[in-house]
Amino acid sequence: MNKYLALILTALSALASADVPNNLSNAIGSIDQLENIPENVAPAYTTPPKDVGNIPVTFPHQPPLVPHSIRGLQVTKNANQCLACHAPEVSPTTGAPRVPESHFKDRDGNPTGETSPRRYFCLQCHVQQAEVDPIIQNKFDTIRENQGK
Incomplete structure (x- = not known):
């Protein structure tokens, strides 16, 4: 039994001392970039248009985005x-998109x-969309941009 415990502890210590692979650090950006973010400072927020119509999705199975303000909208367990x-x-x-059958x-x-508790x-x-300056730049391309490549 002690032999197995020693083997497990050796494996765990090897995992704990492993370095972060370069591709993971590249994916999240440089550590300096993360350290330079001011604490408790949200990006500048501009009021979204009252209704911008349907917003195109950028990846498969993405939930539709909210094209209107949700400020003051109550979504709680009671309402x-x-x-x-x-x-x-x-x-x-109302002309609003209907809640899909999957939500029932x-x-x-x-x-x-009635509406499923999960939904x-x-x-x-x-989520509502707003024009904000990103805290950290990313290189995300939508599906539409990647389809021609």
């Missing part, structure tokens, strides 16, 4: 104001009578 416009019964009247199924794919908190996946 979900997104459903005031996006619920199936009111979306034809449980984890096993069985239909539920109730809309702002976990659907």
